[in-house]
Amino acid sequence: MKKLTAVLMVSAVALLAACGKSDDASDKQAAAEPATQTVVVGLDDNFPPMGFRDESNNIVGFDIDMAREATKRLGMQVEFKPIDWSGKEAELNGKRVDVLWNGLTITEERKKNIAFTKPYMANHQIIVVAANSPVQTKADLAGKIVGAQEGSSAVDAIKKEPDVADSLKELKTFGDNVTALMDLSTGRLNAVVVDEVVGRYLASKREGEYRVLEENFGTEDYGVGVRKDDTALLDKLNEALDGMKQDGTATKIAVKWFGADIIK
Incomplete structure (x- = not known):
């Protein structure tokens, strides 16, 4: 019985050792395979x-x-x-x-x-006004309320032209351009300065409601x-x-x- 018990114990130890090696190998393989970033x-x-x-x-x-x-x-x-x-x-x-x-x-x-x-991609900061607005140029923005997205390059572009920026009645910022254009539609704004790709896309969804001026606030890159x-x-x-x-x-x-x- 003692001999049989000894044999069984040796076998069990060997089996556990083999399992341990297998687990170690699996762990190493998993570590060698980085997770997808x-x-x-x-x-x-x-x-x-x-x-x-x-x-x-x-x-x-x-x-x-x-x-x-x-x-x-x-x-x-x-x-x-x-x-x-x-x-x-x-x-x-x-x-x-x-x-x-x-x-x-x-x-x-x-x-x-x-x-x-x-x-x-190249982009422009365009000026969007209501279709029936008398505003035709940047000079016509004097004394007007102009909207732009807060933290956007539109704000920076306007400020880079102090003659225009200082002539405005107010530069009003919004959380997003959609809201700014809604205020333009309701008459709370006289113009919105916005990225061309965004402004033209949104204007196309409301055909006949907006007009884009020929003048803009410059070219920029994305x-x-x-x-x-x-x-x-x-x-x-x-x-x-x-x-x-x-x-x-x-x-x-x-x-x-x-x-x-x-x-x-």
Whole structure:
């Protein structure tokens, strides 16, 4: 009996050792296989056609399609997180989001706090007025109430022209452009300064209600905002965007949303 017991004990120890090695091997293999990185995209979800909610409350838009395609090429998952756009840089640098991708204008002021990918689209800051408005030029804005989105480059563009900015009765800011244009429709504003891609898209949805002035507040470029120390992600995004431009994928996405190739 003692011999049999000894044999059984040795067998049990060997079995446990084998299981331990197997578990160790599995753990090492799992550690060697990194989890798929999820890129959290910060956006204003009321900024059509760049990023907004459709009738089913899904987040859709031009920049949404661009971000999905870019992260897919990089083997990454993507999550879209609506944020207060006026606090976008704090959201990014506080690591609550990984990138800002929502019609983000590249400016020297913003470059002090965040890094940008190469430009992927050119944009203008246009002036939208009611169809029957007497306003024809920037000079006609003197004594008028003009709206713009808070924290947007539209505000910066207006302030860069002090002769115009100082002549305004009021520069009124809004949480989003949709609300600003609603105030224009009701007569509480005389004009709205807005990104061209957004303004023309929204104006097309209300044909005959708005008019875009020939003058504007200048040309600017859109880029993806990344934390300054996240150089690896920045390089990967630039690589993906370059590939999307070269193979025509970016153009297809642009035509889907704008009816034309506006990729830079």
